[in-house]
Amino acid sequence: MLRALLLENLHPLATSILAAQGIEVITRTGSLDESELIDALQGVHLLGIRSKTHVTEKVVANAPDLLAIGAYCIGTNQIDLAAAGHRGVAAFNAPFSNTRSVVEIALADIIALTRRQPVLNRSMHEGVWNKTSEGAHEVRGRTLGIIGYGNIGTQLSVLAENLGMSVVFYDTAEKLALGNARRMETIDELLETADIVTLHVDGRDGNAGLFGAKQFARMRPGAVFLNLSRGFVVDDAVLAEAISSGHLAGAAVDVFPVEPKRRGDTFVSPLQNMANVILTPHTGGSTEEAQEAIGVFVSNKLRDYLATGTTTLSVNVPNLALEQTPSSHRLAHLHSNTPGVLAAVNAVLANHGVNIEGQILATRGDLGYVVTDVGSDIAPDAVDALANMSQTVRLRLLS
Template structure:
C-alpha cells in the first residue's frame, strides 16, 4: 500500500480521500527540516502547502519518494530541478483557488478606488471624514492585465461585468483567445500607457521579475492604481514607494511581497497603500478545494499511474493510463534496446507513432522511450527524470505522428542520429498488450525483448547457427528463444537470443571468433 505524508495543515477530507483510495496516510505537521529529513524516507508521497520546503537535502533523504503534491498553485517552496533529477513528480492544483484569488484582486481594486481602509479607520476614530475621501468609479475605466491565464481570465470576466475596458499583456495569449475573453491583446508599453488599473497574474520567472520596475512604473499613466495578488518580486517595492510618494501612482495594493512574511517593507505606512498577508487563496472554499484536488491527484498517480497538473512530466489521466500502459512498455523496451546498442553515439532521438498509437497521448510514449534509452547512463532513471537527463546530455528529441495505415495496426518507431547515420528500431503490440520488436536497423525481426539477450550481427552463411549453438552449449548457456532476420540471402543477418544463465566475457569473445561475426552485444531488459 502506498504511503503519503501530509506535512502542512490541510482540510481533513484530504486524508479521508487518500484512505478511501487505498493510500496509507500520516498527518504530521510543523516539523523542522531536520525532523522531516529523519522521516521522509518512509513515504511514497508528500502533500504540502506553502510551509514545507522541499529542498535538495529533503529530496536526498526521500529514498522512496515518487510524488510531491502542492495544495495550491505556487511551487516556489519546491526544488523542481532537483525533484526532476531524482525522478519525483511535482504536482500542483492550479485551479482550486483561482476564483478566490481573482475575487481578492477585484476586492483590492475596489478598496483602492474608494480608499476603504483609510475611510474605515478614520470613521471608527469618530472623525466622520465625509469630505476627506474622493474616490473614483471603475465603470468605464481601463484595466490592464499582466498575465491572462486562468486567474487573469477570471479577473477579466469580472471586470467586463463591471463595464470596464480590459487590455492584456501575455506573450502566450493568442489573438483567438483574446477575442474569446473579450479583451484587447497589447504589448507591455501600450498597457502601461493606457491602464487606469493594473493587476498582475503571472508566475515569478527571470522574465517577469520586477516587470513593474522603476522604468516601467515611469511609463504608466499618472494616477494609475496597481494590484498584485500573484507573486512577490513582480513589482520593485522601493520604486513603487517612490511612485506613491510622488503621486504618480495614485494607489497600490499588495497581497504578496518579495520577502515573506513581510515584517519591515519600505511600503508600510505609505499613504494610499493597502496590503494583506498573502490572503489570495484564503477562503474556506479554496482551502477545501485544493486539499481535495491534491489528494485525488496524488492518489490517482500512486494507485493507477494517472498524472494530473504535473510540472515536470506529461499529464496522463487515470482513464488514459490503462490504455497507454502497454504502449509505454513497448516504448521503454525500444528505447532500452537502441540505447544499449548505440549508447554514447546518440545525438538526437525521434519517436514516431502510427495506427492506434497515433490516436493516443504521445507525450508519455516519448517519455517512456527516453526512460529506456537513458537507463544506460543511470540506474535510477524513470519517466520523470529521463527528459531531464536527455536535455542534460544535449539530445535533441522530436515527436512525429503519422496519420496513415501501415503493415501493423499500431507501430512505434524510435530513430536515433549517430555519427554513423540514423539507426531505427520499431515495435508493435500483439493482442493489444504484448510488446514485440518487428524491425531492427532495417532488418525484419520479430522478438520479445525480455530478460538477458544476445545481439549478434553476422554474415548470412550455412552452418553459422549450428556453430553458435555449439559454442553456447559448451559454455553451459541455454537458449530460451531464437529470433533471426536478414537483409537478403547471403547478406547481413541480425540475431536476438534470449539466454538462461551467465554469459561471461570469455563466451562473448568465443562468439566473436566465429566466422562471419561482425558484432556481439549482451543486452538486459527489465
C-alpha cells in the same frame, strides 16, 4: 504501509482522501526548511505542501522513498521539478481550483482602492468623520491592465468588463482575447494605458524583478497597482516610494519577497502603514471553498497516481490518463527518453514469458513513461531486469 506528510494547514479532506486508501497521514501546521524537510521525509512516500515549503534538489536526493509531491496551490516554483522528475518523483498542483477566489479578491481590492476605502476606514477607526468624494471614483469606465492572461487573468477580464471596465492585457504567449479585451504589444504600452494595473504572472525565474522603478514611472499618475501573483516579481520599496510621492494612488499586495513560515509570525514590509494600501497575508486563494476544492483535487491526483499510475496534469513527468484493469498486473516505468527503450522493455518481458495485454507510452522532454498491463504474475527476476535497465528512472509494480 505507505506514508504521507502534509504541511502548511491543508484542508481536512486532503487527509481523509489519502487515509481512506490506507495511507498513514502525518500533518504539520507550518512549513519546513531544507534540513527539517529532509529529516521529515525519511520513510515518506507522498509530500503535500503549499507555497512556503521549498523542495530543492538536495531534498529530493535525500528522500529515497518519495514517490510524488502535491502542491496544494497553483504555483510550483517552490519545487525543483526537473530534479524531482529525474528521480522518479511526480509532481501535481491545482491549476484551476482557487481561480475564482483570487479573481474575487482582485475585484474587491480594485473597488476598495478606487473608492479609497482603506483611507476612509482608518479615519473612522480613529474617530474622524471624513466624508468626501475627493479621489474616489467608480470603476465603471476605467481601464484595467492585466499582466498575465492565464486562468486568473482571463476570468478577471470577463468579470471586470461586466462591471463596465475596459480591459487591456499583456502576456508573453499568444492568448485569445475574451470579450472586448485588447492585447497590448508591450508592458510599457499597457502601463501607459491602464488606470489599474494587476499582476497575475507565474513563478518562473524570468519574472523575478519584473516591476521596478522604470515600470512604476511608466504608470499613469493616480493609477493603482495590485500584486497577487509572486512576491519576488515586485520591488516593494520602490512601490512604497511611488505611493508616498503621490505618483500612484494606492496598491494592494498579497505576496511578498520574504514571507513568515507560520501563522502568527512577525511580518515587516516597507508598505506598512501607508495610506490607501491593502496588505493581505498571501490569502488570495484562501477561501474555504478554494481550499476544499484544492484539497480534493490534489489528493485525488496523488491517490490515483499511486493506485493506477495515471499522471494527468502532472507538471514534471509525461502525462498519461489511465484506468485500473482489475484482471491485469501493471508496470509503470519512468525512464530516460532515448531510442529503443520501449523495445527493450518488451524484450525483457518476452524473454521472461510475460504476455502484454495493453501498453501506452508518453514522453516529455528527456523523460519517457510507459505503462504496461500483463495478464499473469510477473516473476521477480523480470522486475529486477527492468529495474536494472540503464535508462530506468523508477519502476513501480502497481498490482
